[in-house]
Structure formats: C-alpha cells, structure tokens
Amino acid sequence: xxxxxxxxxxxxxxxxxxxxxxxxxxxxxxxxxxxxxxxxxxxxxxxxxxxxxxxxxxxxxxxxxxxxxxxxxxxxxxxxxxxxxxxxxxxxxxxxxxxxxxxxxx
Numbered sequence: 001x002x003x004x005x006x007x008x009x010x011x012x013x014x015x016x017x018x019x020x021x022x023x024x025x026x027x028x029x030x031x032x033x034x035x036x037x038x039x040x041x042x043x044x045x046x047x048x049x050x051x052x053x054x055x056x057x058x059x060x061x062x063x064x065x066x067x068x069x070x071x072x073x074x075x076x077x078x079x080x081x082x083x084x085x086x087x088x089x090x091x092x093x094x095x096x097x098x099x100x101x102x103x104x105x106x
Contacts, residue, residue, distance in 0.1 A: 004060070
C-alpha cells in the first residue's frame with residue numbers, strides 16, 4: 001500500500017500504467033479504519049494487476065479539494081489518468097471488488 005501526496009500523486013496515480021485505487025482517509029475517521037483491512041486485502045489479491053494507495057486528507061488537503069472529496073472514506077479508481085469509479089463510505093468487499101474488476105480484472 002503506497003502513500004500518495006502532492007509530491008507523487010501525479011507521477012504515481014495519474015501517470016500510472018496500471019489502474020490505481022486511491023483511498024482518501026484521515027486518522028480520526030472511524031469508518032476509514034473499518035474499511036482499511038478490506039483495502040489491504042484487495043491490495044494483496046490484486047497485486048501486479050492494480051496499484052493501491054492512500055491519501056491522508058489532513059496532510060494533503062489540496063488533492064482532496066481538487067478532486068471534490070466531501071466525505072471520507074472515499075475510494076477513487078483511476079485508469080489512464082482519469083477518474084473511473086468513486087465509492088463513498090465504508091463499503092463491503094464484494095461491492096468494492098465488483099467496481100475494481102471492471103479495470104483490474106482478476
């Protein structure tokens with residue numbers, strides 16, 4: 001699981017050759033902590049097919065603002081530098097998996 005911030009967001013997310021799931025979260029966010037193990041599990045299962053990372057909205061508010069993140073957790077799937085899917089809330093694994101399968105395949 002990578003940590004994305006202003007220094008690497010463009011190069012590692014927007015210019016990535018593979019699809020990227022970015023989890024927008026904060027340390028104080030209880031639902032973010034609930035979904036974190038699911039994201040970690042998916043990162044392992046999709047290793048080599050998709051990149052997974054996090055943006056701490058407290059440390060990188062400019063990224064969250066630019067993408068219009070209004071609540072967390074928000075997960076965005078990027079492919080070829082474009083936002084393809086946006087998932088908001090602490091969602092079950094099967095729902096997240098269904099969305100990322102459209103881009104990463106399994």
